[in-house]
Amino acid sequence: MRLHRNLVLAVIDGLFNIFNNGEYASKEVEKLLKRDKRWGARDRAFIAETVYDIVRWRRLYAHIAEAGNHFDRPNLWKMFAVWAVLRGYQLPTGWKQIQSTPERRIKGKFDEAKKDRRIGQSIPDWLDELGVSELGEKKWTEEITALNQQAEVVLRANTLKTSRALLQKQLREEGIESFPLKKYTNALQLKERANVFTTEAFKNGLFEVQDASSQLVAEFLQVQPGMRVVDACAGAGGKSLHLAALMENKGQIIAMDIYANKLKELKRRAKRNGAHNIEPRHIDSTKVIKKLHEKADRVLIDAPCSGLGVLKRNPDAKWKLESSFIDNIKKTQQEILQQYSKMVKPGGKMVYATCSILPSENQEQVNEFLASEFGKDFTFVKDRKILASKSGYDGFYMALLKKK
Numbered sequence: 001m002r003l004h005r006n007l008v009l010a011v012i013d014g015l016f017n018i019f020n021n022g023e024y025a026s027k028e029v030e031k032l033l034k035r036d037k038r039w040g041a042r043d044r045a046f047i048a049e050t051v052y053d054i055v056r057w058r059r060l061y062a063h064i065a066e067a068g069n070h071f072d073r074p075n076l077w078k079m080f081a082v083w084a085v086l087r088g089y090q091l092p093t094g095w096k097q098i099q100s101t102p103e104r105r106i107k108g109k110f111d112e113a114k115k116d117r118r119i120g121q122s123i124p125d126w127l128d129e130l131g132v133s134e135l136g137e138k139k140w141t142e143e144i145t146a147l148n149q150q151a152e153v154v155l156r157a158n159t160l161k162t163s164r165a166l167l168q169k170q171l172r173e174e175g176i177e178s179f180p181l182k183k184y185t186n187a188l189q190l191k192e193r194a195n196v197f198t199t200e201a202f203k204n205g206l207f208e209v210q211d212a213s214s215q216l217v218a219e220f221l222q223v224q225p226g227m228r229v230v231d232a233c234a235g236a237g238g239k240s241l242h243l244a245a246l247m248e249n250k251g252q253i254i255a256m257d258i259y260a261n262k263l264k265e266l267k268r269r270a271k272r273n274g275a276h277n278i279e280p281r282h283i284d285s286t287k288v289i290k291k292l293h294e295k296a297d298r299v300l301i302d303a304p305c306s307g308l309g310v311l312k313r314n315p316d317a318k319w320k321l322e323s324s325f326i327d328n329i330k331k332t333q334q335e336i337l338q339q340y341s342k343m344v345k346p347g348g349k350m351v352y353a354t355c356s357i358l359p360s361e362n363q364e365q366v367n368e369f370l371a372s373e374f375g376k377d378f379t380f381v382k383d384r385k386i387l388a389s390k391s392g393y394d395g396f397y398m399a400l401l402k403k404k
C-alpha cells in the first residue's frame, strides 16, 4: 500500500483544526473532501477514515509518538507515522517529516500501552473514572472497547415511499450491496462503506441514514395514524421522519427544538421523505409548551445528552466533552422532563430517550422524575438499556411512561 502525499497533507491539516481549533471532525472532513475535485472515492475514503482513526486513537498514538498533549504539525506527523506503521503501510523514504520514525519500537510500545485502559482505549482520565463509577469496571471496559469501533452504515427504509426489500433491490441496481437486520423492522446495513448520499434512492427520499439502535426509539412510542404527537427535541428530525412513516402521514407531528436552524433542515428532509404531517415549531418561549398542555397523545423527549453512546460516529466527543457539561446537561434533562411532560394528555404516553450509556442520564433521571410532583401523574411502563457492546450499534436508552 502506498501513501499519497497530498492526501496525507489534507489529513494533517484536518487534525490540526480538530485538535487545536475546536472544529468538529464531521465538519472538518466535509471541508477537506471539497479541497480537490480530482480525488476519487478511494482518496476520499482514505482521508475520512484516517482522520477519524487518528481522532479516535489520539491518546494512544500521542503516547506512542511521545507527542504529549501538544498537537502541533511535527507531532501530528509523528502520530500519523504511528497510524501508518500499525496499519501496515510502508513509510516513504523521502518524507522528511517522518524520516526519524522508530518503526521497530512502535509495535512494542503499542502492546505495552494496551495494558492501561486509559491509554489503550484512548480516553481522558476523568471519562474513564466516570465510566467505571457508573457502569463498573467490567461493563465499562467492554463498552468503551465497543464504542471505539467504527460504526456500521445503517439505513432506515422510508415506508412512506418504499419497502425494505424494494430499497435493497434499488440500491443493488445502483451498485450498493446491503442486508436486512432481523431485529429491526426497516433497517438495512451496508456490506461495505459507501457514499449513499449521491444515490438516486437517497435523492428520491427512499431512505435515511439512521443507526439501528436509534430506529427503535420511534417504535417505542407506540404511535398510531391520526394521533397528535409532539417530538419535543426534534433537532433535524431523525425521529420525526420515522414517526411520520409509522403514522402513515396521518395525524399531526409537532416537531420542536430551541434551534430554528435545525428545524429548517428538518423541513428539507421532510420534503424529500414525502412526510406531510410534520409541523416544525420553534421553542422561542415557554408559551409554546404551555399552549400544548394536556394536548398530546404522545410526547417524545429525545433529550440532549453527553452522546457517550455514539462515540463510534463522533469520536472527537472524547476530547471535547467536559465533566461540567455532563453535569449541566443532566439538569437540563430533568427540567425538560418536568416541563414537557405536561403536554401529555391524561391516558397518553411519553418516551424519554438518550444516546447515552450513563445510568445518571437515563434510568436515574426517569426515577427522579417519577418521584417528583409532576412525575407522580405518570407510571413506568418499560425501558430498554442498549449497550454498544451488546447490540453492535449505538448505545441508547429509552423509557416508556404512561400518564394516569
Ligand SMILES: C[S@@+](CC[C@H](N)C(=O)[O-])C[C@H]1O[C@@H](n2cnc3c(N)ncnc32)[C@H](O)[C@@H]1O
Pocket (backbone or CB within 6 Å): 232, 233, 234, 235, 236, 237, 238, 239, 240, 256, 257, 258, 259, 262, 283, 302, 303, 304, 305, 332, 336, 355
Ligand atoms: C439528541 S438531539 C435530537 C436528535 C433528533 N431527535 C433526531 O432524531 O435527529 C437533542 C436535541 O434537543 C435540542 N434541545 C436542547 N435543549 C432543548 C430544550 N430545552 N428544549 C427542546 N430541545 C432542546 C437540541 O437542539 C437537539 O437538537
